[in-house]
Amino acid sequence: MGKQNDLGAANLGFARALVGELQASGVTTAVICPGSRSTPLALALAGQPGLDCSFHIDERSAAFYALGHAKTTGRPVALLCTSGTAGANFLPAVAEAHHSRVPLIVMTADRPPELRSWGAAQTMEQRTLFAGFLRWFEEAPCPSERDGEQRYATALAWRAACAATGLPPGPVHLNLPFREPLVPARFEPGTARTRDAHARRPRNLQVDPSAGQDLVAELDGISRGVLLFGPDTWDQQLASAAQALATALGWPVVADPASGLRAGAALADPLIPGADLLLRDAATADSLNPELILRFGGQPTSASVNAWIARHAAAEVWLVDAAAAFRDPQHRASRLVRAAPRQFCELAASGLTAPASEPKWLAAWRRADEAARAAARGAMTAEAAFLAPQLAAALWAQLPDEAALYVANSMAIRDIDAFAGPRRANLRVLANRGVNGIDGLVSCALGAAAARSGPTVLWCGDLAFLHDVSGLLAGQLQQADLTIVVSNDDGGGIFEYLPVAASIPRPLFEQAFAMPHRADLGQVARGLGWQVALADSAPAFEQALAQALEGGRHVIEVPVDRAANTAFHRAITAAVGSALQRDGRQ
Numbered sequence: 001m002g003k004q005n006d007l008g009a010a011n012l013g014f015a016r017a018l019v020g021e022l023q024a025s026g027v028t029t030a031v032i033c034p035g036s037r038s039t040p041l042a043l044a045l046a047g048q049p050g051l052d053c054s055f056h057i058d059e060r061s062a063a064f065y066a067l068g069h070a071k072t073t074g075r076p077v078a079l080l081c082t083s084g085t086a087g088a089n090f091l092p093a094v095a096e097a098h099h100s101r102v103p104l105i106v107m108t109a110d111r112p113p114e115l116r117s118w119g120a121a122q123t124m125e126q127r128t129l130f131a132g133f134l135r136w137f138e139e140a141p142c143p144s145e146r147d148g149e150q151r152y153a154t155a156l157a158w159r160a161a162c163a164a165t166g167l168p169p170g171p172v173h174l175n176l177p178f179r180e181p182l183v184p185a186r187f188e189p190g191t192a193r194t195r196d197a198h199a200r201r202p203r204n205l206q207v208d209p210s211a212g213q214d215l216v217a218e219l220d221g222i223s224r225g226v227l228l229f230g231p232d233t234w235d236q237q238l239a240s241a242a243q244a245l246a247t248a249l250g251w252p253v254v255a256d257p258a259s260g261l262r263a264g265a266a267l268a269d270p271l272i273p274g275a276d277l278l279l280r281d282a283a284t285a286d287s288l289n290p291e292l293i294l295r296f297g298g299q300p301t302s303a304s305v306n307a308w309i310a311r312h313a314a315a316e317v318w319l320v321d322a323a324a325a326f327r328d329p330q331h332r333a334s335r336l337v338r339a340a341p342r343q344f345c346e347l348a349a350s351g352l353t354a355p356a357s358e359p360k361w362l363a364a365w366r367r368a369d370e371a372a373r374a375a376a377r378g379a380m381t382a383e384a385a386f387l388a389p390q391l392a393a394a395l396w397a398q399l400p401d402e403a404a405l406y407v408a409n410s411m412a413i414r415d416i417d418a419f420a421g422p423r424r425a426n427l428r429v430l431a432n433r434g435v436n437g438i439d440g441l442v443s444c445a446l447g448a449a450a451a452r453s454g455p456t457v458l459w460c461g462d463l464a465f466l467h468d469v470s471g472l473l474a475g476q477l478q479q480a481d482l483t484i485v486v487s488n489d490d491g492g493g494i495f496e497y498l499p500v501a502a503s504i505p506r507p508l509f510e511q512a513f514a515m516p517h518r519a520d521l522g523q524v525a526r527g528l529g530w531q532v533a534l535a536d537s538a539p540a541f542e543q544a545l546a547q548a549l550e551g552g553r554h555v556i557e558v559p560v561d562r563a564a565n566t567a568f569h570r571a572i573t574a575a576v577g578s579a580l581q582r583d584g585r586q
Contacts, residue, residue, distance in 0.1 A: 101169050252362055257429045262429065273369065456481070
């Protein structure tokens with residue numbers, strides 16, 4: 001019995017040392033899924049003072065919850081599951097964290113190595129679960145196999161936190177096998193001592209400022225440039241730095257909605273919020289011929305912005321990326337600058353002098369932006385139905401200061417990109433633009449809501465909503481405050497814009513692509529404890545949103561006629577093109 005207790009004590013001591021050091025290295029939140037083999041780690045996490053723990057039934061939903069939380073705070077979240085297929089359910093969220101650079105510390109408990117590949121229950125190969133999506137991986141030995149296991153656990157945790165928050169941040173995976181008995185027969189609450197938390201927290205190195213002086217000198221001689229900010233450039237102080245650089249250069253700013261630069265007063269002046277709309281017009285896109293595109297972070301959401309870059313093959317493209325990663329699917333970059341966006345903007349702006357008057361280049365962008373957005377507003381006002389563009393505009397206008405809007409992929413993020421801005425009140429926009437999946441979005445939004453004090457709203461389509469029904473259950477268990485706005489067009493509306501929609505028989509298209517489900521979304525949500533409202537007009541939506549933002553778990557379903565919605569999007573694009581052509585003839 002004594003030896004058995006020693007094994008259990010070694011497991012628990014290792015787990016407590018690991019958890020204590022994770023907390024000292026900046027982890028403040030843990031997401032825990034139930035299981036047996038993970039018992040030492042679950043007890044250590046739940047018993048660590050000051051560590052915020054949430055408990056989830058579904059591993060897939062839990063992983064997306066952790067993703068949303070970490071994306072919102074920028075701090076690493078610890079994610080735990082037991083052995084077997086449990087960890088496999090983490091893969092979609094880990095892949096998104098890798099591509100969108102979100103720090104996660106994924107811990108999969110495991111059975112001892114001698115059971116692997118011998119047919120033992122709940123045992124499979126876990127070491128390669130997330131291959132290709134990690135900043136770092138390590139499998140620890142069983143804690144009972146060596147002396148100094150707590151010193152090793154401390155080093156393991158610190159290195160995991162450093163890797164997860166490095167350049168670039170992202171997921172790490174610790175595979176942690178334990179032998180039975182998993183804990184001592186008599187469990188005693190306790191924690192492990194750790195080093196000073198502030199001293200152990202990892203710090204990223206800053207780029208050498210002197211290395212940027214030559215780049216600043218090159219920028220000073222370019223009159224037709226564009227500052228282009230991708231979806232993962234968010235930084236609370238980025239707006240003022242970007243405005244200073246744009247003003248000094250006399251260049252327009254094109255910003256993805258998830259960059260954080262579409263809302264708030266700081267960047268209202270040089271911003272071109274209608275870039276997606278105006279660049280759909282071929283003549284306008286041709287006329288706005290840049291010398292240099294200074295691109296920050298990942299690829300923009302807008303297809304027309306990306307097509308505009310490709311259209312002007314002679315323009316130089318510089319990539320500014322803290323990790324110096326080659327996120328350049330067009331293979332256009334002529335320069336790669338390793339720096340955080342705000343750091344580069346501050347450095348460059350400090351070495352430049354603003355022009356005495358507004359350059360013609362910036363004026364041309366402003367004029368096209370005003371014409372495009374006015375045409376879109378006119379078309380939306382004239383349309384009696386409450387369709388997705390009006391919903392995007394309503395959400396953007398009506399969410400209160402300091403709210404967060406989690407936007408689903410497919411059409412929702414594209415409609416926000418087209419119809420959002422400028423907005424003076426602050427709004428944090430979150431989107432999974434790493435792999436661009438629609439899975440796990442309810443759970444992601446729950447994680448984001450748990451990490452914030454202000455209201456959080458998820459806008460998604462019906463398929464994304466149904467794809468994460470387990471997130472609705474998680475919301476009930478977590479007692480979260482979250483509002484979900486679902487634009488329900490009964491199927492995959494984005495496929496209506498693909499060539500296949502017009503090239504195959506309609507019945508086949510509906511069956512193979514649109515896939516109407518005819519599910520009662522309200523009934524699904526009510527059954528899992530959410531309050532439900534149906535909003536089929538602008539006034540009804542405004543009222544439902546105001547009530548939902550008072551707190552609790554709400555689903556607002558907005559029925560959308562798919563055919564009418566598709567036709568209306570095309571009508572807006574045509575109206576914008578006509579307005580730009582008239583403006584060009586004047």
